[in-house]
Amino acid sequence: MFRIVEVKGDKAPCSFLNNIFINPEKYDWDVYNQVLLHEKIHIQQRHSLDILFAELVLIFQWFNPFAWQYRKEIENNLEFLTDNQLVQKEHVERSSYQMSLLKVSAPHFPLSLTTNYNQSLLKKRIAMMNTKRSSIHTAWKYFFLLPLLVLLSSLLNEPIAKAQDNTTAKNEKQETNINNDIQTEGYWFATIKDDKIRFRFAQDENDHDNYSGSDFSLSDFPNLPKGTSGDFKLTREAGTMNFNGKFDGNQGMGRYKFVPDAAFGNYMSAQGMGKADDEDLLTFFFVNITKEYVQMLKNEGYTNIEKDNLVALCALKVDKSFITSIKENGYEDVELDQFPALKALGVDGAYIKEIKAEGYKDITLEQLISFKAQGIDKAYLAKLPKTNKPDAMSADNVVSLKAMNVDEAYANSFKAIGYTDIEPEELISMKALGVTPEFAQQFQQIGYKDISTEDLVSLKAQSITPEFIKSFEAAGYKDIKIDDVISLKALGVQPDYIKSFKEKGYDNISLDDAVAMKSQNITPEFLNQFAAIGYKDISLDNAVALKATGVTPDWIKEMKAKGFNYNDVNKYITLKSLQ
Numbered sequence: 169m170f171r172i173v174e175v176k177g178d179k180a181p182c183s184f185l186n187n188i189f190i191n192p193e194k195y196d197w198d199v200y201n202q203v204l205l206h207e208k209i210h211i212q213q214r215h216s217l218d219i220l221f222a223e224l225v226l227i228f229q230w231f232n233p234f235a236w237q238y239r240k241e242i243e244n245n246l247e248f249l250t251d252n253q254l255v256q257k258e259h260v261e262r263s264s265y266q267m268s269l270l271k272v273s274a275p276h277f278p279l280s281l282t283t284n285y286n287q288s289l290l291k292k293r294i295a296m297m298n299t300k301r302s303s304i305h306t307a308w309k310y311f312f313l314l315p316l317l318v319l320l321s322s323l324l325n326e327p328i329a330k331a332q333d334n335t336t337a338k339n340e341k342q343e344t345n346i347n348n349d350i351q352t353e354g355y356w357f358a359t360i361k362d363d364k365i366r367f368r369f370a371q372d373e374n375d376h377d378n379y380s381g382s383d384f385s386l387s388d389f390p391n392l393p394k395g396t397s398g399d400f401k402l403t404r405e406a407g408t409m410n411f412n413g414k415f416d417g418n419q420g421m422g423r424y425k426f427v428p429d430a431a432f433g434n435y436m437s438a439q440g441m442g443k444a445d446d447e448d449l450l451t452f453f454f455v456n457i458t459k460e461y462v463q464m465l466k467n468e469g470y471t472n473i474e475k476d477n478l479v480a481l482c483a484l485k486v487d488k489s490f491i492t493s494i495k496e497n498g499y500e501d502v503e504l505d506q507f508p509a510l511k512a513l514g515v516d517g518a519y520i521k522e523i524k525a526e527g528y529k530d531i532t533l534e535q536l537i538s539f540k541a542q543g544i545d546k547a548y549l550a551k552l553p554k555t556n557k558p559d560a561m562s563a564d565n566v567v568s569l570k571a572m573n574v575d576e577a578y579a580n581s582f583k584a585i586g587y588t589d590i591e592p593e594e595l596i597s598m599k600a601l602g603v604t605p606e607f608a609q610q611f612q613q614i615g616y617k618d619i620s621t622e623d624l625v626s627l628k629a630q631s632i633t634p635e636f637i638k639s640f641e642a643a644g645y646k647d648i649k650i651d652d653v654i655s656l657k658a659l660g661v662q663p664d665y666i667k668s669f670k671e672k673g674y675d676n677i678s679l680d681d682a683v684a685m686k687s688q689n690i691t692p693e694f695l696n697q698f699a700a701i702g703y704k705d706i707s708l709d710n711a712v713a714l715k716a717t718g719v720t721p722d723w724i725k726e727m728k729a730k731g732f733n734y735n736d737v738n739k740y741i742t743l744k745s746l747q
Contacts, residue, residue: 172204183207185216197368197381202254209250218242350382350454352446353425356411360386360418369424382454397422405432405459406452426450435459439466441475448475455482464488470504480508493517497524499533506533513540522546528563535563542570553579555591565592572599581605585612587621594621601628610634616650623650630657639663645679652679659686668692674708681708688715697721703737710737717744 173189181190181203188207192200210216222242350369357368365388368381388402397414407429413422428449436444436452439462444452461482465473468491486507494502494510497520502510510516515536523531523539526549531539544566552569553576555561569575574595582590582598585605590598603624611619611627614634619627627650637653643663655661656679666682672692690711698706698714701721706714713719719740727740734740 181207183210183216186211205254206250209253210246213246213249213253215246215250218246350450352428352450354423356413356420356422356424358415358420360415360420363387365389392420404453404456405429406449406457407432409453426453428453432459436462436475439473440471441473441478444475451479455479457482465504473504477505477508480505484508484511486511490516494520494533497521502533509537513537515540519545523549526550528566531563535567538567539563542567544570551576553590553592553595555589560591560593562592565596568592568596572596574599582608585609586617590621594625597621597625598628601625603628611637614638619650623654626654630654632657640679643667648679652683655679655683659683661686669708677708684708684712688712690715698724698737701725706737710741713738713741717741719744 171187173187175189175191181188183189188204188211190200190203190207219242351371354369354371357370359366363386365384365386366381367384384402389400391398391400393400393414395414395416397412399410399412401408401410403409408427410425410427411422412424413420426446426449428446432452433444433449436448457478462473462478464487465478465481468488481504484507490511491507493516494507497517499520510533515533519540520536522545523536526546528535548570549566552561552566553574569592572595574592578599579590579595582605585608587608598621603621607628608619608624611634614637632653636657637648640648640653640656640663643666661682665686666677669677669685669692672695685708688711694715695706695711698704698721701724714737719737723744724737724740727743732740732743
C-alpha cells in the first residue's frame with residue numbers, strides 16, 4: 169500500500185516508509201511514472217529501515233569519519249539495487265529509464281529523482297546498469313577493493329553537481345524519452361511547442377495515468393492535418409509510424425500504428441545483436457538508430473555491440489567525432505559501455521586536454537568523470553591550495569577537495585595563524601569536521617601554540633572546548649597534554665569523576681589513572697564492594713586489574729570457600745588470569 173503526498177515548490181521526490189513525496193507539476197507523465205516506480209521499489213524493499221539504521225550508527229559514532237562514509241555508501245547502494253530491480257521489469261526499457269535519469273539531471277530541471285540523487289551518483293548508476301555481472305571466480309577481488317571504494321565513493325558526491333553548464337545541457341537534451349510501455353499501436357496526443365512536437369502514447373484514449381512520451385522535430389511532419397482528420401507518418405530505418413487524427417491549434421490527438429521494417433530487423437540480427445522483435449524495432453525507431461551508425465561503431469573497432477548499449481549510445485548522440493576525441497587524447501582502449509557516462513557528463517576531447525594541460529597527464533577516465541561531475545576545470549585547479557609535496561595533489565585528492573569545498577582561501581586562513589604547510593588529506597579531514605581558524609585560535613589563546621592539524625581534527629571530532637580543559641586545570645591539573653585531553657573526553661572523564669575518588673582517600677590521581685579507571689568503568693562503589701569484604705586499601709592500579717580480569721567480591725568469596733584465602737588481592741588477580 170503506497171500513499172502519494174503531493175508537495176509544492178522545488179522539493180526533490182523521496183519516499184519514507186510507505187509515503188512518496190513528489191511535486192507532480194515538475195514532471196511530464198512518463199518521467200513522473202518512472203519516479204513513482206523507483207520510489208515504490210524503495211518502499212517495497214523497506215529501504216527506509218536501512219537508512220534509519222545508518223542514522224543510528226551516526227548517533228553513536230558521529231565522531232568517526234568512517235560512520236559518515238558508511239551512511240553514504242548505504243544510500244548509494246540502495247540506489248544501485250533499486251535501479252537494477254527496476255530495469256529487470258519486463259515493461260521497463262533500460263535505455264528509457266536511463267534517459268529519464270539524464271533528463272531529470274539537467275541543470276534547468278532542479279529536482280532530483282531521489283533525495284540522494286545527483287549527477288556524480290548518476291554516472292555511477294548508469295555505469296552500473298550497463299556493466300556485465302562479475303563471474304563468481306572474480307568476485308573475491310572486490311573484498312580487497314571494498315575499503316578503498318568506501319573511502320573514495322563517499323568523497324565523490326556533493327549536494328549539487330555541476331557536470332554540465334547550461335549550454336551543454338541544452339545541446340545534449342534528448343529528443344526522445346523511450347518507454348517500453350509504448351505498444352506498436354494505440355492512441356496519440358500531441359502538443360506543438362516552438363520547433364518541437366511532444367507526442368504522448370497510450371493504449372486507451374481515456375488512460376491519463378499511463379502515458380509514454382517522445383519529442384520530435386516539427387520539420388519531420390510537413391503535412392500535419394489541421395482542423396480536419398487526416399493521415400501523416402514518420403519513416404525511419406527501423407520502421408514507419410503511421411498517424412491518423414487532427415490538430416486544433418497546437419494540440420492534436422488520434423490513433424497510431426507502428427509498422428516495423430523487417431529488413432532492418434534482419435540487419436540488426438546479422439550484426440550479432442540477436443533477434444530484433446517489434447518492440448526492439450520500435451525502440452530503435454524512437455532513438456533513430458541507423459545502419460550507418462551501427463557500421464560506424466564497427467569501424468571504430470566495436471564488433472560486439474549489445475542492444476541496450478546501442479540504444480544508450482545513440483540516444484546520447486555518441487558519434488564518431490566524440491569517440492575519436494576520446495581516443496586521440498590517450499584512451500585507445502575505452503570500452504563501449506563507458507561512452508554513455510562520458511557523454512552524459514560532458515567529458516570530451518577539449519575537456520581532457522584542458523585537464524591534462526594542468527599537469528594531470530596520467531588521469532584515468534574514471535577520474536575524469538569524477539572531475540567533471542564535481543565541476544572541476546582549469547579555473548578550479550588554478551585555485552587549489554599550494555603544497556610542498558608535488559605528488560600530494562593527486563587526482564583523487566582533487567576530487568575529495570572539491571567534494572568538501574576546500575579552496576585556497578580555506579588553506580590560507582590557517583596559514584594566517586601559523587599552519588604554513590597543510591597537506592591535502594589534512595585539509596579534507598579538517599573541512600569535513602568543520603575545523604576553522606577560530607576553533608584553533610581558541611586553544612592557542614590558552615597556551616596550546618603548536619597543536620597539530622591531526623590533533624585539531626580529534627579535538628573537533630570530540631567537541632572539545634577550552635572550557636573542558638580549564639575545568640581540569642581548576643581541579644589542579646596543569647600543563648595538560650592534548651593527547652590526554654582527547655583521551656579524557658573520548659572516555660567521558662569529568663573532574664567530578666576524579667573528585668569522587670579523592671573523597672575516598674585517593675589523593676594522587678594522575679590523568680592517566682583516571683583514563684585507565686574510566687576505560688574499565690570503575691566507580692567508588694566498585695571499590696566499596698571490596699572494602700566490605702576486608703580489602704580497604706586497594707591501589708588504583710589493582711582496581712583496574714581487578715576489573716580487567718573479572719575479579720569480583722563474590723568470586724573472591726567463592727575462592728576462599730575452596731581454600732584460597734589471601735590477604736593480597738594481587739594473588740586473586742593472578743589466580744583469575746590462570747583460569
